[in-house]
Amino acid sequence: MTEPDVAGLAPALADNAQAVWASIMERADTETAAxxxxxxAATDLARECGRALACSRFVAEQARRNPATFSALLNSGDLAHSLTAKQYAQRLAEALDEPTADPMAVLRRFRNREMLRIVWRDFCRSADTRETIADTSALADTCIAAAQSLAMAQLQARHGIPRGRSDGAEQNLVVLAMGKLGAAELNVSSDIDLIFAFPEAGETDHPDKPLSNEEFFTRLGRAIIKLLDQPTADGFVFRVDMRLRPYGESGALVHNFTALEEYYQDQGRDWERYAMIKARPVTGGEANGQTLMSALRPFVYRRYVDFGVIESLRSMKQMIQTEVRRKGLQDNVKLGSGGIRDVEFIAQCLQLIRGGRDTALQRRELLPVLDECERLGSLPPGVAKVLRDAYLFLRDSEHAIQGFDDRQSQTLPGDELPRLAMATLMGCDSWDDYLSVLESHRERVAQHFSELIAEPGADAPEDAEELLPWDASLDAAMLAKAGYRQSEDTLARLDTLRESRKLLSLQSEGRERLHAFMPRFLKACLDSEDPDRTLARLLPLVTAVVRRSAYLALLLENPRALQQLVLLGSASPWIATQLERSPVLLDELLDSASLYSAPDREALENELQQQVLRLPIDDLEAQMDALRYFKASHVLRVAASELGGQLPLMQVSDKLTFLAEVILGQVIAIAWADLVAKYGEPDRQGDGYGFAIFGYGKLGGIELGHGSDLDLVFVQDSASQGVTSGPRQIDNVMFYTRLGQRIIHILETRMMLGQLYEVDMRLRPSGASGMLVTTCEGFRSYQSDSAWTWEHQALVRARFVAGDATVAARVDEVRRDVLCRERDLEALRHEVLAMRSRMREHLLPARCKAGDLFHLKQGEGGIVDIEFMVQYAVLAWAYQVPELVRWSDNVRLLETLAQKSLFDPADCELLTEAYLAYRSASHQLALQQIEGVVPANEFVPQREAVRRCWDTLLCHGIAGGNDDKELNGETHEPG
Structure with missing residues (x-):
């Protein structure tokens, strides 16, 4: 009996191939087996069959599942050559033309057959790397075009042909392929990055059921994604990733050409220029594709050598390096140091910088770009070949990993069988031999990557002064002579570290790094104002990382980072604690320019989008981890900027608030994707979430501080009787309730980097006993008919922070109507005074009531008194001055009260100065990990001014609680 030829394969691989063949033959009928x-027997396929079955579970499983299809492929002659897009299209069209054809099944079976052929040819080296990626890309192009054609026909039958507003011309969807597919360099198990666009606005020509072009093409886009991406019993066609579109996950699914051009010209970021280098139209007609690409080309390529982009590229490069360190990606042939991404980055950087002038660089394929860069002198002689050889080896490695299991991974295998398979495919005698060749390539790539747009200047030279020893000879006298003032205590701390179990169990490499690090650390602490205190604050961090010596290496190799560590640790125990809890933040100390430059909201959105873009949206743990690092790193930057004097108080709160808003936007996107994957989309109007988050308190007032929690209210606006669109249907109420629960889970779950935020939902309608997510109508009804005065006070500081802007507009209308209602001023005054008295009774610490200490927030004449006066003023006079409801922050409300002569302008100025002084002190105390309490002899003028204004406005003297209203069983301040 003829069997696969397994000669030359390792025994484990040979046994695997023979076992798979036996299983195939058992499942085959007599005719198929023959x-x-x-x-x-009749061809040269026996050796190839042994190699393919041994080295690819995907090939083996496809052959086992359908022996007849496998037999037909072996006898077809298709394993001898690749296919063009035209050949693919013809074959797929024939399969779809069958009368009983199910498009979902046909597309998946077609993809599986052709991908088996592609993997077979790649693994048997019948095709080289470039032929494999071209073949795979042509397959993807064909499947996208077929899915679009199928979906288009169905939609046109129901709604007619979409036509342009200007001339009535028929419109078509242009699918832009991005990334590797855009460059026709797709790997054998990759997702496909797409952007959808159509020429112009208009509507379909159906007489009864017309749709706007935007709605038509949005539905078309969703249908295409479903046809390609949705898993069935036959698997999937291609995983579709739409996050490179404008505004990412939160943006519209489709854009017309004008909107797309305006977005990139007005708001496009440098990383989007970087991504757009590889954009390629794959559907929609040649003329439409050329029109769109002509409009976008000026965004990608400037007319000159673009040195202005270098700083942005440097930031991208640093982000790549930080990610490799933080996530331990050295086993990843794409993302690890010296991997595929590094080669791509080198080429695309040079394209962005020089592509405007040197038009030969304006191409998508990587290898020709490398050659052109060397010809232009942008790369030294010989480097293009080094990078080309490494790139092809790494791409072959990537295919060996992915083709083994048809799984989107670039991580080196850990098990013996896939390692044997990979070494065999890569022409190596053993796994160790393969690793040796791999490391050689990656070292060369990493060297050229590190030299690309390197940071200007070098780290500070090593100080030649004698360093203190880090051994038993170190004594208190040495420390005192060096400059430590509490040398005995400091020595005791160092001895505790030296004798700790962590240190005693260190491996030799870690011990050597610690011995190199500690003398430099001891010397660095001497540069601080109080060396002993600084060392005491930072020694727990050293203890925390002593077994993760890569962090010690980072500080040893970057003396400036060590200087920044000492500077920040000396200035703030809070920062020292954050670094101890999350040593990964040490990466942030490498670039002092970014460390002391907290970005604005747009830059925050840009950076977060870059960080999460390559993470699968359904990988909840990875998304949550990325968000926590993002938050921790930016909170550190804000704190450093505040301590360094680069940020005044108002901007500190702005930065922390914007950070929370950007994170909440991404959290909604993650939670939404998770639920939609399970249940489908809820019945709602428009393309938005139908869900909005409103911030109250400090978040609503744009006054977040370090460690602030988030007061949130969730509102949804959809038909309560509606249900979701997926196979596992649930009603809208349940969907949005679970969306709210998932958002809270993502925010509050404690992980290695802690939690994102503590969430307080007690300000929602009916408090803790109310629905987690209220409807717009429910919100209106409660605020109009049931809410207490203190809840209207809280509404003064309510503000839309994330989600659907359409829902937000409806809630804002309710807020405006409620706050602008005319009130009985005497009753209002009584209720505000009673609530303030009750709050002071419950929330002011007992030790602050004796008069020796002043509580910045709850004390008489403090922050809350100012907030209550402002809230009273809004509720009292907004019906006459609607402009008062425009703002939610106290400073601008005080400005408005002064401008409208509702408060004495001089008093408003005094109240504003006091408010900012109190908050500034609170921030500084928080960074010193001290409660917001000061001696009573501080802030005396400010307190007196606040008390005087309080008496003038609210007629001091009413006391006592409000027994008619329990705050939902809990004490919670409205401000």
Whole structure:
């Protein structure tokens, strides 16, 4: 009996191939079995079959599942050549033309057959790397075009042909392929990055059921994604990733050409220029594609050598390096140091910088770009070949990993069988031999990557002064002579570290790094104002990382980072604690320019989008981890900027508030994707979430501080009787309730980097006993008919922070109507005074009531008194001055009260100065990990001014609680 030829394969691989073949033959009928044996006997396929079955579970599983299809492929002659897009299209069209054809099944079976052929040819080296990626890309192009054609026909039958507003011309969807597919360099198990666009606004020509072009093409886009991406019993066609579109996950699914051009010209970021280098139209007609690309080209390529982009590229490069360190990606042939991404980055950087002038660089394929860069002198002689050889080796490695299991991974295998398979495919005698060749390539790539747009200047030279020893000879006298003032205590701390179990169990490499690090650390602490205190604050960090010596290496190799560590640790125990809890933040100390430059909201959105873009949206743990690092790193930057004097108080709160808003936007996107994958989309109007988050308190007032929690209210606006669109249907109420629960889970779950935020939902309608997510109508009804005065006070500081802007507009209308209602001023005054008295009774610490200490927030004449006066003023006079409801922050409300002569302008100025002084002190105390309490002899003028204004406005003297209203069973301040 003819069998696969396993000669030359390792025993484990040979046994695997023979076992798979036996299983195939058992499942095959008599005719198919004979055909399989005939194929191997009559051709040169026996050796290839042994290699393919041994080295690819995907090939083996496809052959096992359908022996007849496998036999037909072996006998077809298709394993001898690749296919063009035209050949693919013809074959797929024939399969779809079958009368009983199910498009979902046909597309998946077609993809599986052709991907088996592609992997077979790649693994048997019948095709080289470039032929494999071109073949795979042509397959993807064909499947996208077929999915679009199928979906288009169905939509046109229901709604007619979409036509342009200007001339009535028929419109078509242009699918832009991005990334590797855009460059026709797709790997054998990759997702496909797409952007959808259509020429112009208009509507379909159906007489009864017309749709706007935007709605038509949005539905078309969703249908295409479903046809390609949705898993069935036959698997999937291609995983579709739409996050490179404008505004990412939160943006519209489709854009017309004008909107797309305006977005990139007005708001496009440098990383989007970087991504757009590889954009390629794959559907929609040649003329439409050329029109769109002509409009976008000026965004990608400037007319000159673009040195202005270098700083942005440097930031991208640093982000790549930080990610490799933080996530331990050295086993990843794409993302690890010296991997595929590094080669791509080198080429695309040079394209962005020089592509405007040197038009030969304006191409998508990587290898020709490398050659052109060397010809232009942008790369030294010989470097293009080094990078080309490494790139092809790494791409072959990537295919060996992915083709083994048809799984989107670039991580080196850990098990013996896939390692044997990979070494065999890569022409190596053993796994160790393969690793040796791999490391050689990656070292060369990493060297050229590190030299690309390197940071200007070098780290500070090593100080030649004698360093203190880090051994038993170190004594208190040495420390005192060096400059430590509490040398005995400091020595005791160092001895505790030296004798700790962590240190005693260190491996030799870690011990050597610690011995190199500690003398430099001891010397660095001497540069601080109080060396002993600084060392005491930072020694717990050293203890925390002593077993993760890569962090010690980072500080040893970057003396400036060590200087920044000492500077920040000396200035703030809070920062020292954050670094101890999250040593990964030490990466942030490498670039002092970014460390002391907290970005604005747009830059925050840009950076977060870059960080999460390559993470699968359904990988909840990875998304949550990325968000926590993002938050921790930016909170550190804000704190450093505040301590360094670069940020005044108002901007500190702005930065922390914007950070929270950007994170909340991404959290909604993650939670939404998770639920939609399970249940489908809820019945709602428009393309938005139908869900909005409103911030109250400090978040609503744009006054977040370090460690602030988030007071949130969730509102949804959809038909309560509606249900979701997926196979596992649930009603809208349940969907949005679970959306709210998932958002809270993502925010509050404690992970290695802690939690994102503590969430307080007690300000929602009916408090803790109310629905987690209220409807717009429910919100209106409660605020109009049931809410207490203190809840209207809280509404003064309510503000839309994330989600659907359409829902937000409806809630804002309710807020405006409620706050602008005319009130009985005497009753209002009584209720505000009573609530303030009750709050002071419950929330002011007992030790602050004796008069020796002043509580910045709850004390008489403090922050809350100012907030209550402002809230009273809004509720009292907004019906006459609607402009008062425009703002939610106290400073601008005080400005408005002064401008409208509702408060004495001089008093408003005094109240504003006091408010900012109190908050500034609170921030500084928080960074010193001290409660917001000061001696009573501080802030005396400010307190007196606040008390005087309080008496003038609210007629001091009413006391006592409000027994008619329990705050939902809990004490919670409205401000």
């Amino acid at each position: 055909a399989l044996q005939q194929a191997l």
